[in-house]
Amino acid sequence: DSGVTQTPKHLITATGQRVTLRCSPRSGDLSVYWYQQSLDQGLQFLIQYYNGEERAKGNILERFSAQQFPDLHSELNLSSLELGDSALYFCASSEGHRPNTEAFFGQGTRLTVV
Amino acid sequence: DAKTTQPTSMDCAEGRAANLPCNHSTISGNEYVYWYRQIHSQGPQYIIHGLKNNETNEMASLIITEDRKSSTLILPHATLRDTAVYYCIVYGLGNNDMRFGAGTRLTVKP
Numbered sequence: 385d386s387g388v389t390q391t392p393k394h395l396i397t398a399t400g401q402r403v404t405l406r407c408s409p410r411s412g413d414l415s416v417y418w419y420q421q422s423l424d425q426g427l428q429f430l431i432q433y434y435n436g437e438e439r440a441k442g443n444i445l446e447r448f449s450a451q452q453f454p455d456l457h458s459e460l461n462l463s464s465l466e467l468g469d470s471a472l473y474f475c476a477s478s479e480g481h482r483p484n485t486e487a488f489f490g491q492g493t494r495l496t497v498v
Numbered sequence: 499d500a501k502t503t504q505p506t507s508m509d510c511a512e513g514r515a516a517n518l519p520c521n522h523s524t525i526s527g528n529e530y531v532y533w534y535r536q537i538h539s540q541g542p543q544y545i546i547h548g549l550k551n552n553e554t555n556e557m558a559s560l561i562i563t564e565d566r567k568s569s570t571l572i573l574p575h576a577t578l579r580d581t582a583v584y585y586c587i588v589y590g591l592g593n594n595d596m597r598f599g600a601g602t603r604l605t606v607k608p
Contacts, residue, residue: 386541417596427542427585427598442597474541476596484530484549487596489541 387411390475390490398498402463405493409456409477415439416458417476417487418450427474433458434480465497501525502586507603510580516573518602520586523567529590531562533571535582536601542585545571576606 387410397403409416418430420443429442433452444450447465452458462469472494476487503521510516522531532547546553546560548569553560559572573580585601 386543388541419598421539426600427536429597432596472539476542484547486532486544486547488544491541492539494539 386488386490388475388477388488388490390473390493392493393491394494394496396496396498397465399465399467401465401497402461403465403495405460405462405473405475405495407458407460407475407477407490409458409475410488413477413479413488414456415478415480415487416452416456417478418444418458418460419474419476420471421474421492422468422471425471430460462495467497470495470497501588501597502599504584504586504599504602506600507605509605509607510573510576512578512606512608513575516571516576516580516604516606518571518573518584518586518604519568520571521568522586522588525566525588526590529588531560531566531569532587532589532596533558533560534585534587534598535580536585537579537582542598545584576604578606578608580604581606 389408414435417432419427430444432440450460472492474492476489478487479485533545534542536542548560562569583601
């Protein structure tokens with residue numbers, strides 16, 4: 385158990401809909417990272433937050449947005465969903481934004497768009 | 499884009515050492531080398547990281563060349579449960595996006 389909690393574990397929704405994925409980081413971790421992993425694909429970095437502020441942005445579509453709340457949990461919002469958005473979405477957390485701290489990953493949310 | 503190059507796949511016999519190479523020829527002085535692994539579709543698991551010196555923990559050893567342009571992850575006694583995709587990442591100050599490449603699919607065989 386990494387200490388990072390992602391909910392829900394599974395989500396099935398229709399095209400055009402909007403969903404929210406939730407991530408609770410490990411206690412004390414200030415950084416949260418979001419990744420997308422399509423079937424048999426690598427992990428695509430989406431976005432990173434540190435203590436409520438956006439720190440880095442990767443290949444995140446305009447239809448996607450994220451935020452980190454004062455209690456440090458984070459949400460990834462996916463809207464106008466397309467079939468190609470079906471993927472595993474992982475959240476990771478780390479202690480700080482400095483590079484000498486390892487990140488711990490949650491077990492992911494499997495999103496299926498039908 | 500990922501700043502590392504790894505072989506696509508490797509096999510290793512159970513009980514033997516698994517040596518996974520990684521090239522990171524454009525690594526800068528403040529970037530660390532990290533290794534993670536992903537077993538099936540589980541969340542990636544941290545293994546080890548280092549800056550300049552070789553590192554060892556209960557899971558593995560990390561050997562970084564003197565010029566820091568490549569590294570090797572060593573699993574000293576591979577087991578079937580070590581079958582996974584292993585990712586080598588460089589990550590440092592000014593490079594906040596921790597990007598994964600395609601990784602190496604390690605298969606440990608009986």
